[in-house]
Amino acid sequence: MPSKLPVLGSVFSDYFDFSTVSWIKVWEATKETLYMTSLSVASVFFLGLLLGLLLYETQKNDSVGALILYKVVAFLVNIFRSIPFIILIVLLIPFTKTLLGKITGPEAGLPALIFSAAPFYARLVESGFREVDRGVVEAAESMGASKWEVITKVYIPESLPNIISGITVTAISLVGYTAMAGVIGAGGLGNLAYLEGFQRSRPAVTLISTVIILIIVFTIQFIGDTGVRKIDKR
Amino acid sequence: MIVLEGIKKTYENKKGRFEALKTIDLTIKKGEIFGFVGYSGAGKSTLLRLINGLELPSQGTVTIDNKELSDLSKRAIRKERQSIGMIFQHFNLLWSRTVLENIMFPLEIANVTKEKRIKKAKELIELVGLSDKENAYPSQLSGGEKQRVGIARALANDPKVLLSDEATSALDPQTTDEVLKLLEKINKELNVTIILITHEMEVVRKICHRVAVMDSGEIVEEGPVLDVFKQPKHMVTKRFVKQDRKMDKKEMQEAMEELQVLYPEGDMVQILFQGSSVNLPIITEVSRETGVDINIIQGSIQSTHEVSVGTLVVQVLGAREKRQKALELFRSYPVEVEVLLNAK
Numbered sequence: 001m002p003s004k005l006p007v008l009g010s011v012f013s014d015y016f017d018f019s020t021v022s023w024i025k026v027w028e029a030t031k032e033t034l035y036m037t038s039l040s041v042a043s044v045f046f047l048g049l050l051l052g053l054l055l056y057e058t059q060k061n062d063s064v065g066a067l068i069l070y071k072v073v074a075f076l077v078n079i080f081r082s083i084p085f086i087i088l089i090v091l092l093i094p095f096t097k098t099l100l101g102k103i104t105g106p107e108a109g110l111p112a113l114i115f116s117a118a119p120f121y122a123r124l125v126e127s128g129f130r131e132v133d134r135g136v137v138e139a140a141e142s143m144g145a146s147k148w149e150v151i152t153k154v155y156i157p158e159s160l161p162n163i164i165s166g167i168t169v170t171a172i173s174l175v176g177y178t179a180m181a182g183v184i185g186a187g188g189l190g191n192l193a194y195l196e197g198f199q200r201s202r203p204a205v206t207l208i209s210t211v212i213i214l215i216i217v218f219t220i221q222f223i224g225d226t227g228v229r230k231i232d233k234r
Numbered sequence: 235m236i237v238l239e240g241i242k243k244t245y246e247n248k249k250g251r252f253e254a255l256k257t258i259d260l261t262i263k264k265g266e267i268f269g270f271v272g273y274s275g276a277g278k279s280t281l282l283r284l285i286n287g288l289e290l291p292s293q294g295t296v297t298i299d300n301k302e303l304s305d306l307s308k309r310a311i312r313k314e315r316q317s318i319g320m321i322f323q324h325f326n327l328l329w330s331r332t333v334l335e336n337i338m339f340p341l342e343i344a345n346v347t348k349e350k351r352i353k354k355a356k357e358l359i360e361l362v363g364l365s366d367k368e369n370a371y372p373s374q375l376s377g378g379e380k381q382r383v384g385i386a387r388a389l390a391n392d393p394k395v396l397l398s399d400e401a402t403s404a405l406d407p408q409t410t411d412e413v414l415k416l417l418e419k420i421n422k423e424l425n426v427t428i429i430l431i432t433h434e435m436e437v438v439r440k441i442c443h444r445v446a447v448m449d450s451g452e453i454v455e456e457g458p459v460l461d462v463f464k465q466p467k468h469m470v471t472k473r474f475v476k477q478d479r480k481m482d483k484k485e486m487q488e489a490m491e492e493l494q495v496l497y498p499e500g501d502m503v504q505i506l507f508q509g510s511s512v513n514l515p516i517i518t519e520v521s522r523e524t525g526v527d528i529n530i531i532q533g534s535i536q537s538t539h540e541v542s543v544g545t546l547v548v549q550v551l552g553a554r555e556k557r558q559k560a561l562e563l564f565r566s567y568p569v570e571v572e573v574l575l576n577a578k
Contacts, residue, residue, distance in 0.1 A: 233372075234329045
């Protein structure tokens with residue numbers, strides 16, 4: 001046992017050996033992670049909102065067309081939500097290649113990120129809409145509001161806290177996904193931690209990557225929580 | 235003027251058919267306060283929603299000011315709804331909007347310019363007496379205040395008709411009175427026709443001009459409120475009227491039994507009087523003329539929107555012929571007399 005202690009000590013000190021850290025690479029990787037996260041969050045937000053709306057509207061409508069559309073969308077949403085992210089990336093490689101002409105770099109991570117998170121967010125949006133008071137919708141209809149007005153003036157504003165907290169949760173898991181995508185070659189902090197930190201045995205780089213990712217996550221959580229608190233007047 | 239002709243409404247689903255409304259024919263006059271009263275499931279809500287086209291009849295027609303609703307396109311019905319305000323039991327305000335913004339909501343839908351929206355909303359806030367609350371959110375208001383916002387919102391597009399869906403059912407008695415007074419004021423000052431549904435006969439008595447009593451999808455009795463109150467015909471109506479009289483039946487029964495033991499020779503008589511007859515010294519006159527003694531057991535006065543209606547339960551004591559005479563004398567006054575219990 002005595003021989004193990006010095007080893008542990010050296011591991012510990014390795015984590016804080018910042019001389020091995022290339023700060024330029026860290027900065028580059030952080031920018032890539034932020035780039036992937038913000039673009040995917042923005043796309044997931046709009047796509048998820050649309051899908052969620054589609055799910056909600058087709059489900060309460062009792063025409064045959066709506067029912068079929070609902071079944072199809074719900075099926076696809078469930079499929080994409082269930083595929084483990086790491087497999088989805090690999091699965092989508094041919095698609096990404098056709099779409100972007102390459103399979104590495106931050107852009108190449110986007111299709112998989114969006115495909116996996118949008119269905120998840122769509123479900124959150126749908127359940128948010130379902131929580132909107134039916135009576136308020138009826139009140140709007142009694143004033144002569146059209147379907148579109150009911151969506152934009154009642155459903156969205158009345159479920160906004162759910163929409164915001166939903167995108168916060170989604171954004172946080174997207175940060176995690178970008179790290180995974182990074183390992184496969186999309187760049188970013190996950191890539192840095194794996195290539196520079198693990199493969200070159202520089203634990204300090206891994207530690208730095210971890211800390212930066214935590215900071216990003218906490219920032220997103222803080223912005224989300226503050227936003228919800230500000231708008232929620234219930 | 236609103237005319238309902240041969241209305242039927244049937245809901246169909248996998249489990250079967252449900253007749254919510256069976257043959258409704260009714261005319262509601264301009265400027266009146268018309269009440270529908272009935273227990274839950276009687277079809278009142280469905281009927282109310284036929285008037286603003288939120289529900290369409292399976293059969294029959296709804297005509298508002300000579301415009302038949304079923305003839306109109308969806309867009310035209312929406313346009314028509316802007317001239318029909320609606321208030322709700324649970325207020326149905328948008329929590330995300332302030333009082334002012336809630337009232338501006340229907341004006342946005344009617345495409346009124348922002349400047350006019352604010353001006354109109356502020357006028358209405360004044361009308362319903364919430365001037366200091368215009369920037370409050372619904373969650374900061376009491377039930378009565380929320381309903382005032384609901385009323386202001388329903389009036390935003392200067393409607394000709396106001397539909398009230400159990401608007402006071404979630405409020406305490408005092409707030410109910412305040413809201414009813416406000417509705418009465420709106421009816422008088424703005425000449426808005428008000429159609430309300432309720433399960434509280436008290437609401438009908440206080441502000442309605444005419445009433446229709448509903449039971450299992452049918453109108454079982456209809457007429458001026460006073461008539462229906464004085465002489466309820468249908469069983470359901472009688473139950474509603476009795477419930478409103480708030481005579482504690484059990485308590486009165488006990489009192490009557492007690493008195494019967496004490497004065498076995500007495501008749502128990504209920505006298506219903508209204509308006510001008512309230513002022514007549516009926517009891518003393520009958521007592522003096524016929525020589526009977528009269529025990530007062532219970533009395534109450536209720537006001538309708540035009541006159542007061544009173545109920546008096548008395549015990550008439552004396553010899554048989556005297557009591558007979560007293561009863562005849564009571565009946566000669568403009569009151570209604572009912573013998574509840576004969577002497578033993």
